[in-house]
Amino acid sequence: MRDDVNPEVPAPRRRSFLTYTGALGAAAALPPVLAGCSAGPESTNDTGGGGAGKDRTLTAVIGYGNDGSWDPTQTASAFCMAANNHIYEGLLDTDPISRVPYPALATAVPADAGATTWRFTLRAGATFHDGRPITADDVVFVYDRILDPRTQTLAKGFFASWLKEVRKVDARTVDLVLRFPFPDGLARLTLAKIMPKHVFSRPGAWDEAIKGLAVGSGPYRQSAHHPKSNTVFEAYAAYNGPRRPAFKRMNWLTIVDAAPRVAKISGTGAGAQIADNIPYANVPRLEQGGLKVAGGSGMNNLFLMFNTRHKPFDDVRVRQALHYAIDTEKMVRVALKGHGKPSTSFLDEGNPGYRRARTVYGHDPAKARALLKAAGAENLEIEILAVNVSWIVDCLPTIKASWDAVGVRTTLAPQETTAVFTKMDQKRDYQVVAAASNPNQFGLDADLIMHYNYGPENLWMRYTRWAGDPVAERLFQDMDRATREPDPARKKSMIQDYIDVVAEQAVLYPVVHNELMTAWDPRRLTGIRPQPYPGINLLRARWI
Numbered sequence: 001m002r003d004d005v006n007p008e009v010p011a012p013r014r015r016s017f018l019t020y021t022g023a024l025g026a027a028a029a030l031p032p033v034l035a036g037c038s039a040g041p042e043s044t045n046d047t048g049g050g051g052a053g054k055d056r057t058l059t060a061v062i063g064y065g066n067d068g069s070w071d072p073t074q075t076a077s078a079f080c081m082a083a084n085n086h087i088y089e090g091l092l093d094t095d096p097i098s099r100v101p102y103p104a105l106a107t108a109v110p111a112d113a114g115a116t117t118w119r120f121t122l123r124a125g126a127t128f129h130d131g132r133p134i135t136a137d138d139v140v141f142v143y144d145r146i147l148d149p150r151t152q153t154l155a156k157g158f159f160a161s162w163l164k165e166v167r168k169v170d171a172r173t174v175d176l177v178l179r180f181p182f183p184d185g186l187a188r189l190t191l192a193k194i195m196p197k198h199v200f201s202r203p204g205a206w207d208e209a210i211k212g213l214a215v216g217s218g219p220y221r222q223s224a225h226h227p228k229s230n231t232v233f234e235a236y237a238a239y240n241g242p243r244r245p246a247f248k249r250m251n252w253l254t255i256v257d258a259a260p261r262v263a264k265i266s267g268t269g270a271g272a273q274i275a276d277n278i279p280y281a282n283v284p285r286l287e288q289g290g291l292k293v294a295g296g297s298g299m300n301n302l303f304l305m306f307n308t309r310h311k312p313f314d315d316v317r318v319r320q321a322l323h324y325a326i327d328t329e330k331m332v333r334v335a336l337k338g339h340g341k342p343s344t345s346f347l348d349e350g351n352p353g354y355r356r357a358r359t360v361y362g363h364d365p366a367k368a369r370a371l372l373k374a375a376g377a378e379n380l381e382i383e384i385l386a387v388n389v390s391w392i393v394d395c396l397p398t399i400k401a402s403w404d405a406v407g408v409r410t411t412l413a414p415q416e417t418t419a420v421f422t423k424m425d426q427k428r429d430y431q432v433v434a435a436a437s438n439p440n441q442f443g444l445d446a447d448l449i450m451h452y453n454y455g456p457e458n459l460w461m462r463y464t465r466w467a468g469d470p471v472a473e474r475l476f477q478d479m480d481r482a483t484r485e486p487d488p489a490r491k492k493s494m495i496q497d498y499i500d501v502v503a504e505q506a507v508l509y510p511v512v513h514n515e516l517m518t519a520w521d522p523r524r525l526t527g528i529r530p531q532p533y534p535g536i537n538l539l540r541a542r543w544i
Contacts (some may be wrong), residue, residue: 063277082535295515298532
């Protein structure tokens with residue numbers, strides 16, 4: 001079963017899901033400006049092999065496509081976001097697990113997170129991969145793009161509500177001016193990767209960034225890029241930052257089909273040392289072969305999304321009934337092999353902002369039948385439009401059996417992610433979508449996660465056709481008030497309160513949260529930490 005290129009969530013506001021993930025991007029030849037990049041026949045591509053001892057190439061297998069957008073201000077692509085974390089730096093970056101911010105291009109984390117102006121000094125001697133020095137003009141250039149009201153970027157949704165402007169103080173100093181105190185913003189600075197103005201201000205450069213142009217200041221530079229095949233990285237010798245490169249060369253293969261991905265890391269002739277997105281069924285065999293396989297629990301989830309303009313899904317009782325009908329314990333046991341939990345909130349139970357929701361959809365067929373009867377929807381027929389991500393497909397039979405058991409005649413229609421969201425973008429009619437989501441790749445804070453999924457101009461809300469509902473309008477107002485709340489405890493409580501509304505309405509809501517599995521060879525690699533979101537981070541890893 002194929003794991004599709006980008007099961008992660010789409011971006012808000014007037015751009016389609018496919019624009020951000022690049023899932024429809026062709027593997028056409030890239031512009032000449034992309035030095036070191038190629039999209040030629042795979043047989044001629046640089047595979048990144050070679051080297052011996054500590055200089056040998058690290059080979060990784062990523063279960064998502066490398067042909068999504070590489071523009072850090074736009075991308076939601078799992079492969080590209082993971083790669084960009086090695087190529088680019090923010091003023092601050094965050095630990096991939098704890099998400100605690102640390103100085104990256106900046107020399108220090110602001111002492112007062114609650115201030116309304118944060119001053120940053122750039123690291124002395126820092127240069128981009130083309131050798132040009134990094135200046136305050138580059139920082140202002142990136143933030144101006146993100147905050148520009150005429151430019152719709154994914155990153156705008158993470159900054160525009162609280163960041164007013166970024167000002168140049170001198171050649172190596174900038175001020176970030178906030179609209180109100182927002183300590184959570186420090187961790188979000190990693191989402192604003194600093195890019196060279198002299199490269200990306202050229203006409204057409206942003207389109208080139210989408211296709212693969214990547215020039216950063218991080219420990220690794222992109223040395224070759226072959227869409228749908230592999231991307232090669234080399235240690236940047238002039239890097240003088242806090243995360244020194246441990247590998248002379250890395251070759252990341254994109255293998256979205258599960259069987260060849262597992263084969264590449266298993267057996268005596270394994271060609272890779274680490275792979276993400278490991279199917280649960282393969283874990284025992286890989287462990288028996290001497291590999292370490294570990295999971296990261298977080299926001300990765302199977303969600304249901306209802307078209308509230310298609311009756312009877314405008315009725316909250318119908319949406320609730322369909323959630324109550326699902327045998328989630330069976331789904332976790334059979335489909336996820338125990339690597340998950342039934343959702344008890346929009347947030348996963350490990351999130352710092354978690355509180356058990358007022359409405360929890362335990363398996364209750366009797367209640368489901370009663371709600372359907374009260375809504376006059378006893379003879380319901382549903383086609384579930386689903387993405388064909390392998391673990392989602394494994395979960396679908398449980399949903400069908402559960403709905404059939406309460407009298408809902410259910411048809412399953414799994415399709416490529418591109419096909420599903422093309423229909424959404426074309427505003428075609430549908431009843432229910434089942435898909436995968438994981439906003440943890442952007443951060444842990446609940447305000448970010450909830451605004452990524454809910455908001456008056458959010459793309460998800462456009463898909464659900466729910467944004468104009470009076471309940472939705474009140475919800476969005478409550479969300480904005482929580483964003484501005486200065487007291488951390490009060491803010492947490494306000495977010496939890498409006499999540500109760502999200503749970504009760506069940507317009508777009510998780511069914512289960514599950515683990516993402518990573519496998520690696522512990523005889524060769526150390527410092528590996530499995531992530532609770534797609535991709536890998538090798539900034540603290542090294543050869544043994």
